[in-house]
Each structure stands twice: as C-alpha cells, then as structure tokens.
Amino acid sequence: xxxxxxxxxxxxxxxxxxxxxxxxxxxxxxxxxxxxxxxxxxxxxxxxxxxxxxxxxxxxxxxxxxxxxxxxxxxxxxxxxxxxxxxxxxxxxxxxxxxxxxxxxxxxxxxxxxxxxxxxxxxxxxxxxxxxxxxxxxxxxxxxxxxxxxxxxxxxxxxxxxxxxxxxxxxxxxxxxxxxxxxxxxxxxxxxxxxxxxxxxxxxxxxxxxxxxxxxxxxxxxxxxxxxxxxxxxxxxxxxxxxxxxxxxxxxxxxxxxxxxxxxxxxxxxxxxxxxxx
Amino acid sequence: xxxxxxxxxxxxxxxxxxxxxxxxxxxxxxxxxxxxxxxxxxxxxxxxxxxxxxxxxxxxxxxxxxxxxxxxxxxxxxxxxxxxxxxxxxxxxxxxxxxxxxxxxxxxxxxxxxxxxxxxxxxxxxxxxxxxxxxxxxxxxxxxxxxxxxxxxxxxxxxxxxxxxxxxxxxxxxxxxxxxxxxxxxxxxxxxxxxxxxxxxxxxxxxxxxxxxxxxxxxxxxxxxxxxxxxxxxxxxxxxxxxxxxxxxxxxxxxxxxxxxxxxxxxxxxxxxxxxxxxxxxxxxxxxxxxxxxxxxxxxxxxxxxxxxxxxxxxxxxxxxxxxxxxxxxxxxxxxxxxxxxxxxxxxxxxxxxxxxxxxxxxxx
Numbered sequence: 001x002x003x004x005x006x007x008x009x010x011x012x013x014x015x016x017x018x019x020x021x022x023x024x025x026x027x028x029x030x031x032x033x034x035x036x037x038x039x040x041x042x043x044x045x046x047x048x049x050x051x052x053x054x055x056x057x058x059x060x061x062x063x064x065x066x067x068x069x070x071x072x073x074x075x076x077x078x079x080x081x082x083x084x085x086x087x088x089x090x091x092x093x094x095x096x097x098x099x100x101x102x103x104x105x106x107x108x109x110x111x112x113x114x115x116x117x118x119x120x121x122x123x124x125x126x127x128x129x130x131x132x133x134x135x136x137x138x139x140x141x142x143x144x145x146x147x148x149x150x151x152x153x154x155x156x157x158x159x160x161x162x163x164x165x166x167x168x169x170x171x172x173x174x175x176x177x178x179x180x181x182x183x184x185x186x187x188x189x190x191x192x193x194x195x196x197x198x199x200x201x202x203x204x205x206x207x208x209x210x211x212x213x214x215x216x217x218x219x220x221x222x223x224x225x226x227x228x229x230x231x232x233x234x235x236x237x238x239x240x241x242x243x244x245x246x247x248x249x250x251x252x253x254x255x256x257x258x259x260x261x262x263x264x265x266x267x268x269x270x271x272x273x274x275x276x277x278x
Numbered sequence: 279x280x281x282x283x284x285x286x287x288x289x290x291x292x293x294x295x296x297x298x299x300x301x302x303x304x305x306x307x308x309x310x311x312x313x314x315x316x317x318x319x320x321x322x323x324x325x326x327x328x329x330x331x332x333x334x335x336x337x338x339x340x341x342x343x344x345x346x347x348x349x350x351x352x353x354x355x356x357x358x359x360x361x362x363x364x365x366x367x368x369x370x371x372x373x374x375x376x377x378x379x380x381x382x383x384x385x386x387x388x389x390x391x392x393x394x395x396x397x398x399x400x401x402x403x404x405x406x407x408x409x410x411x412x413x414x415x416x417x418x419x420x421x422x423x424x425x426x427x428x429x430x431x432x433x434x435x436x437x438x439x440x441x442x443x444x445x446x447x448x449x450x451x452x453x454x455x456x457x458x459x460x461x462x463x464x465x466x467x468x469x470x471x472x473x474x475x476x477x478x479x480x481x482x483x484x485x486x487x488x489x490x491x492x493x494x495x496x497x498x499x500x501x502x503x504x505x506x507x508x509x510x511x512x513x514x515x516x517x518x519x520x521x522x523x524x525x526x527x528x529x530x531x532x533x534x535x536x537x538x539x540x541x542x543x544x545x546x547x548x549x550x551x552x553x554x555x556x557x558x559x560x561x562x563x564x565x566x567x568x569x570x571x572x573x574x575x576x577x578x579x580x581x582x583x584x585x586x587x588x589x590x591x592x593x594x595x596x597x598x599x600x601x602x603x604x605x606x607x608x609x610x611x612x613x614x615x616x617x618x619x620x621x622x623x624x625x626x627x628x629x630x631x632x633x634x635x636x637x638x639x640x641x642x643x
Binding site for chain 1: 332333334353354355356357358359360361363364365367369370371380381384385428429432
C-alpha cells in the first residue's frame, strides 16, 4: 500500500509542473513547428527552411546573430571574471555592496536602462559632452553594434558574475596557498588551480549569457539601426510587418536549434577543458 | 632525499590582527634535522607562526631565518618549504601523481626527472599503486600520505605540518604519527608541527614549544615539559594534576605548609623550594600519588596526608581514586591491574596519600 500511495502523491506533486510545461512550453513549440512547415497552397514541407537557409541575406543575419551573442559572451566573461573574483575574495559589507552593484541592471526596466546608455553614449551625452569640452572631435556611438554590445554586456554581467563568483567561493583558499608553497607564482596558481576549478561557473555563465543575448530583442531594436538585423528582430518583422507566420516560425526554429547546438558545443568544450587542465 | 637540512630561527616575530596580538615577539630556535612541535590551545598563535614561516602571512616585526638566510621579503614560492595543510589541500582536479608532480613542474624540471621523483616520493609514503587515483577516491589517511609526498617531493629545506592528523580517527592517527616521525628522521628534514593535541606533540617531537596568547611559555623535550614545567600554564596544560590554591603559613616548629582556600583548617606539606610566604598553587600529578589503604602513616622519604576514600573511576588503562580530606578533594591513579584494583580501599575507608617532595610543584598564584 505504502509504495503505491507514495508514487501517487509524487505524481500529484509533479503534476502542476508537468501540465504547465506541456501546456505553455511543449505545446506551443509543437504548434510552432507545425506552422513553420506550412507551405503556400496548403501542404506541409520544408519550403520555409530552404528559404531561410538559401538566401544570402538571411544567412548573413543568422551569422550576425551568432557573432553578436558570442562577442557579448566573450566581453561579459572578460569583464565579469575579475569582478566575480573581487566578490569571492571580499567580506562583509564590501561584498554586499559589490553584489548589489552587479545586480542593479536587473532591477531596472530594459527600456529605461537602454535610454540610460543613450544618455551616456549620445551625440550630446556624457562622453561626447566631455570630448567637446576639451575641443576634441566627437564620436557617434549610438545606433550600431557598439551601442548594442555595451548595453547587452551591461545587463548580462550579473548572470556571468554570479555564476563565476559562486564557483570561486567553493574553492578552498588552502588550495591556492598550497600551490604557492609548492613554488607556483600567483599567476601559475591561477592558471593551474583557480581557473580550472572555476570552469564550472564559467560554463554556466557563458551558457546563460549566450542563450539570453542571442534572443535579445528590445535592446537591439532600440540601440541598433537598419543594418544591425538579428534573428529575433527579423522574426518580429515577419510577424508584425509581413504577417508571414510560417516564415517567422521557421526563423524561430532556426534560432532555437542554433542555441541548442552551440550550447552543446560549449558544454563539450568546457568538459574537455576541465579534463585537459587536470 | 632532502637537501642539507636547515635550522630555523625566529627572532622577536610579532603579528597583530586588528585588536588581537596573535604573536607578541616570539623567538624560537630549531636545529637542523630537529622535529619541533608548536603546541597550545586554539588562538595561541601557533598557526600564525607557522604561516609566517611559510610566507603566507607577513609578520609585523621580527625576523625569520632559515639556514642562515633571512626570509623577510622572500615570497612563499621561493622559500622551498614543504607544507602539509590541515585538510591536506590536495588539488581535486589532479590525480595523485599530478598532485605530487605539481611542485616539480613549477620548478621546470624535465618530465623524466619529474616522473622519477614522483615515483620515489609516492614510494616513501607507500602510495605508488594509487598514482592514477583522484583525491576524492582516497581515504583520509591516504590523502594525508599524498599531501606528505607532495610536500617532500620538492625536497624542501623545511617541512611544516599544520594539524595534519586532526581529521583522522584515533587508531589511524596513532599509526600515522609514528609513520611520519619515522619518515622525518629517515630524511633528516627539519620539521615544525602545529598541533593542539599534546599526545601527538609528545609522540612525534624532539622538542615542544608550548604557546599561549601569542607567546612561548616553554621549549623543552617532552619528558622535561611533563616533569619540570617552567610555569603554571605549562604545568596545567600538559597532563593532569591535583591543583590546590592557598597561602603559605608557618607551622609551630617553623616549617612551612600550605593552608588551602578550600579548607583553612588543613595543612599540606610543601617542597622546600616553595616561597616563604604568599599565595601559591600546589600541583601534584595523580600518578605521583601513592595510595596506601588505612591510616598507616607516610613512608619515610615521602610527604603526604590522611584522607577518606571516595569515588573510583575506571578509564581503561588506569583507575583514579578520589579521596576527601576536609573540604579538599585529591585523586591518585593506578595502572588497571586486577590485584591493584582488589587492594584499593572501599568508599569511606581511611587512606594515606603519599608523594615524593620532588614530585610536588609550587607556583606563585
């Protein structure tokens, strides 16, 4: 009797999550697949996918999307790792302040945050205003990849920093001290001990940041121009401007598969790295 | 295997953490090849001193010299000091061989040389067959051996052991203590052990430095420390003892005696080395007390008191008999032997407690 009842109650507890996932995630995804396979004149086929992958413009947009996400991930890692290190090594109120500092972008609405960057980067903004005050030539930084990148790196930093900081905090400080007493200079202790042991956090952080930034839409819309086209914006245009639902659905599927494949590659590289360092 | 062992000299080493004076001008001289323990209660500064020697902490003042070379300004990675950390600090992402090879790799040795040295170091701790295992696949004792092999593989001029046995169970700890001691004397490497376990310090060391509140109380061989403690702290910290606080008073015949605070009517004999007056602490180790059934009188050449037998407590290898005299309680111990146990006075029976005058220790209280 007991095992049965146990199994039933387990199922009962799981049910809301399972039903929620089926209804709101798997279901729409399957519907999306169906829509993407629709062809003009009624039947089903791969026409939308062939159209997306056969056209140089769409392929270019696809590559731009990947490169943007990869660059954002790279720079987030570059700036985030030292910050995570500072958080892991600090104590008490300093640590609290640093964590607060890093999560602030998440507390601010995406549109407000983006306008904040416009104020900083704009023609009469903080940077150009300062340049002008010294009679230096001004730089147009708005409306392009640079503005998109800097805004995305800013909002993605907390995901990277918190992932890495928690991995770094799990490393016993005695390991680094042991390395030093064994003759490793601090740089070598980092290279051989701290870096490989923090790889778990780095992998988590890069996966999060990559998959979040490859799907970013509002930031690209607000900070970009007509040349900074990426897949999410294109999906939006196909839906709202062209009302081409099957093509939008196909582009969405291309984006999803891209994220899955690249995440898989990232995971594999991470595992390889961890073993290689050992 | 080790290079020529080096002596270590600490001169007036001091270190302050905020409001705490962790080390208050500690001076200590350790000879080449000697095994020295730093023993004391937690917070006495022993670990701070060890970390200063390793270069993991910079002392505020004073000097540490290793083999005549001043260590001030020498970074830990240039000190050639092997350290075994409290929880071994084995690198979890490296296997046993890679852990042991790490220090050699940092010294940019040739792979063939590294391989030979790793094998030799692992053989010394009898871990050759575990070279490909990862630390998480090893027991506590095996991890400790690997940590030891890693520390001695770099052929250090000094070996530091930071509470190395704390995480082992009692049986294994005893075996490892002897094994490490044997290895140390075979390699002839100068060694400093930090521990709060006095049995461990006594088992392993040539000499022990007793530390308390950032100072060294006494440096001596284990036997001397136990039998001739330099001060009240050492006498109290090492071993067990009967401790009686009171005033020195003169008896009618002019001889001196102790009037205990616990019972002012009592007079206890004090050794001739005791101060002529004032408050003192009299300490007698329980195994120095001879327990004689009945009011038989104190044997010649000894001093003692008449008392009433109270509780007896059996703790494995010895029996303690607690005795009451007035408001005072004294206890003596005997080895656990059936015949001795049978001869012990019953509860409430009169008993004579006697000890040699030289076994009593008196300190100003």
